[in-house]
Amino acid sequence: MALDDVAPSERVTLTDRAKAAAAWPIRLLATVLDVPFRFLQRIFGIGAMPYFFILPNMLFFGTFVVLPLFINFAFSVTGGTNLFLADRPYVGAEQYEFLATCANHFDPATCREDRFWRGIYNTMVFVFFQVSLMVLFSLITALILNRDIRYRGFYRAAFFFPVLLSPVVVALIWKWILLRDGVLNAGLVGMGLERILFFVDPQWSMFWAIFVSVWANMGFYTLILLAGLQAIPPDLYEAAEMDGTKPERVFWRITLPLLWPNMLVVIVLALIKSVQVFDEVFVLTGGGPGTATQFIVQYIYTTGFSSQVQNFGLAAAASVVLGVVLFVLTLLQLAVVRRRDQG
Amino acid sequence: MTDVVARPTRTLGALLTATRGNGRLHWTDVFTYIYLVLGVALMFGPVVWLVLSSFKTQAGLQEFPPTLLPLGQISVEVEGFDEPLPLFEVTFEDGTVREMAQVRRVGIMAQMVDPDDPEERIQVSINDREPIREMRVAWENYTKPLETFNFLTYLNNSVIVTVAATLITLLINSMAAYGLAIYEFRGRNAVMLFVIGTLMIPITIILVPTYLVVTQLGMVNTLWAVIIPGCATPTGVFLLRQYMLTIPRDLIEAARMDKASEWQIYWRIVLPLSLPAIAVLAIFSVMWRWNDFLWPLIVLNRSEVYTLQIGLNAFQGELNVQWHFVLAMTVVALIPVTIVFAFLQRFITTGIASSGMK
Numbered sequence: 001m002a003l004d005d006v007a008p009s010e011r012v013t014l015t016d017r018a019k020a021a022a023a024w025p026i027r028l029l030a031t032v033l034d035v036p037f038r039f040l041q042r043i044f045g046i047g048a049m050p051y052f053f054i055l056p057n058m059l060f061f062g063t064f065v066v067l068p069l070f071i072n073f074a075f076s077v078t079g080g081t082n083l084f085l086a087d088r089p090y091v092g093a094e095q096y097e098f099l100a101t102c103a104n105h106f107d108p109a110t111c112r113e114d115r116f117w118r119g120i121y122n123t124m125v126f127v128f129f130q131v132s133l134m135v136l137f138s139l140i141t142a143l144i145l146n147r148d149i150r151y152r153g154f155y156r157a158a159f160f161f162p163v164l165l166s167p168v169v170v171a172l173i174w175k176w177i178l179l180r181d182g183v184l185n186a187g188l189v190g191m192g193l194e195r196i197l198f199f200v201d202p203q204w205s206m207f208w209a210i211f212v213s214v215w216a217n218m219g220f221y222t223l224i225l226l227a228g229l230q231a232i233p234p235d236l237y238e239a240a241e242m243d244g245t246k247p248e249r250v251f252w253r254i255t256l257p258l259l260w261p262n263m264l265v266v267i268v269l270a271l272i273k274s275v276q277v278f279d280e281v282f283v284l285t286g287g288g289p290g291t292a293t294q295f296i297v298q299y300i301y302t303t304g305f306s307s308q309v310q311n312f313g314l315a316a317a318a319s320v321v322l323g324v325v326l327f328v329l330t331l332l333q334l335a336v337v338r339r340r341d342q343g
Numbered sequence: 344m345t346d347v348v349a350r351p352t353r354t355l356g357a358l359l360t361a362t363r364g365n366g367r368l369h370w371t372d373v374f375t376y377i378y379l380v381l382g383v384a385l386m387f388g389p390v391v392w393l394v395l396s397s398f399k400t401q402a403g404l405q406e407f408p409p410t411l412l413p414l415g416q417i418s419v420e421v422e423g424f425d426e427p428l429p430l431f432e433v434t435f436e437d438g439t440v441r442e443m444a445q446v447r448r449v450g451i452m453a454q455m456v457d458p459d460d461p462e463e464r465i466q467v468s469i470n471d472r473e474p475i476r477e478m479r480v481a482w483e484n485y486t487k488p489l490e491t492f493n494f495l496t497y498l499n500n501s502v503i504v505t506v507a508a509t510l511i512t513l514l515i516n517s518m519a520a521y522g523l524a525i526y527e528f529r530g531r532n533a534v535m536l537f538v539i540g541t542l543m544i545p546i547t548i549i550l551v552p553t554y555l556v557v558t559q560l561g562m563v564n565t566l567w568a569v570i571i572p573g574c575a576t577p578t579g580v581f582l583l584r585q586y587m588l589t590i591p592r593d594l595i596e597a598a599r600m601d602k603a604s605e606w607q608i609y610w611r612i613v614l615p616l617s618l619p620a621i622a623v624l625a626i627f628s629v630m631w632r633w634n635d636f637l638w639p640l641i642v643l644n645r646s647e648v649y650t651l652q653i654g655l656n657a658f659q660g661e662l663n664v665q666w667h668f669v670l671a672m673t674v675v676a677l678i679p680v681t682i683v684f685a686f687l688q689r690f691i692t693t694g695i696a697s698s699g700m701k
Contacts, residue, residue, distance in 0.1 A: 053522030
């Protein structure tokens with residue numbers, strides 16, 4: 001986009017024309033929007049203009065983020081199956097009580113809403129293993145990519161590639177591999193082993209849920225850690241080399257301490273994403289077998305939207321619980337990021 | 344925005360010799376090599392397998408163990424039979440090998456016929472025959488869904504959602520970022536806090552009420568329901584604002600002297616100068632929208648408004664999954680992202696590394 005109008009050129013090529021054709025709706029939009037903004041500026045003066053510029057975005061925020069946040073509480077304290085708030089009777093904390101009632105909180109089967117508690121326990125197991133493995137493998141990968149290797153750009157791209165894939169695509173890729181007659185089972189049979197029906201076995205399903213989500217997201221965290229590694233001043237390593245320090249010691253005494261702030265950021269970011277796991281696993285296992293891989297977001301989705309009776313109140317109450325967890329994690333994130341950026 | 348990984352690499356000959364300089368191969372060098380090779384295989388292998396499988400015929404997909412390349416059995420027309428018959432290589436007891444077509448199979452025996460001599464029927468054990476196969480690419484996996492399913496509609500919907508949402512996102516986010524970066528005004532800090540605060544509210548915790556809002560606005564089962572709610576991205580506003588803060592104020596003052604309106608300053612000075620940041624946001628927005636799943640799953644319940652992701656999920660959830668179609672459609676869903684990746688990989692990785700967002 002040039003400041004002036006298109007400069008007169010001797011030859012107008014076809015691409016130039018195509019560019020102009022593509023640009024004209026944008027130009028038109030700019031010209032059309034200029035009129036009301038000029039008008040506003042004439043009436044209210046320059047001092048009022050920033051408000052008009054931030055207004056559209058704030059309207060969207062207000063309508064689709066802030067307003068819903070408040071309505072969510074309203075939903076969670078009302079009952080019935082009606083979507084419209086005016087038609088929903090006030091029930092107080094009943095939804096929360098319903099969610100919380102358990103004879104024994106460590107055994108989901110004794111809870112009134114056992115699916116909710118199973119979702120919580122499954123999510124806890126998933127988060128623990130997924131985040132640990134994710135951080136471990138991102139760290140190893142980042143350390144390796146930080147070395148003097150040939151074709152580093154290619155390797156970095158290879159590890160990053162799955163990050164861009166949609167969760168549905170990721171899940172389908174792996175489902176196809178893991179099916180009863182899939183290539184993995186062919187390999188097992190080829191090695192003289194028994195076929196495994198991965199999605200019939202709860203433990204295997206959980207394993208693959210964790211594996212696939214690490215596979216799909218690892219590249220993102222690797223990038224952050226790699227950036228952190230490359231910010232470590234090289235002189236430190238040179239000094240260590242001159243002193244003849246062992247590589248293991250260099251790792252524990254230089255690399256890890258200096259990378260630690262970035263590690264914390266990665267851990268908290270991974271936690272926040274991991275708690276909200278849904279897409280890949282939903283397509284991969286459907287939450288099954290039974291409820292073995294049903295997580296908290298799937299519980300909210302099923303309760304509110306995909307079961308016979310749409311229990312909006314219960315879904316809202318569960319999402320308030322999830323919201324509190326995420327709020328705490330986000331405060332942690334802000335603290336961690338602030339500490340990193342202040343050095 | 345500088346490339347974070349631009350630290351110069353010393354090219355030390357082949358990968359294997361990527362040592363620590365003293366010529367000896369440390370165990371970490373071996374480990375590095377093995378890790379990278381396995382890693383690349385693990386990252387690309389499944390995708391390659393998907394693409395290879397998507398070109399197999401329905402019969403080819405049901406083979407166990409699966410073949411690497413898409414192969415199809417050759418069929419031949421035999422006089423006296425309406426349907427083409429599958430061709431086999433039959434080994435007889437005396438060691439002779441003949442190419443024969445199978446008429447029918449009964450238990451472990453198969454009735455075979457020589458294509459050149461249709462009168463003669465021979466019974467052979469099914470263990471004595473091998474199917475004759477050739478490379479056969481099942482393009483119909485790709486063309487059929489276009490004709491028989493709503494696949495083209497899904498694709499179309501996905502493109503509309505991605506393009507419209509990205510344009511709206513870029514416009515309103517850049518306007519807000521401009522307002523927050525260029526002006527000093529009362530309440531600016533409050534607005535910034537508000538923007539950062541909304542970062543904390545992912546869609547997963549406001550599904551029900553957002554659904555209510557969208558319903559009240561009459562947008563359920565229209566593409567607007569997917570396009571509009573996610574347009575005001577806090578990350579986008581934040582990213583653009585940080586970039587716009589670096590634009591010299593003199594430029595803006597000079598434009599005001601020249602009687603430019605505030606809108607013109609935004610459109611003709613600040614926006615063009617912020618193009619690198621806008622490009623990063625555009626790439627992110629395209630990725631977010633193309634891959635979006637949970638929210639569309641909730642608000643799109645009719646097949647004619649499905650996006651590609653929702654359509655794919657619906658197909659793979661059927662009782663009898665037609666894998667030959669599902670695989671081909673998955674490949675199609677993968678193509679735009681792969682193209683973006685191939686051309687803009689450096690841009691994206693830099694954007695992520697510098698902003699820590701995805």
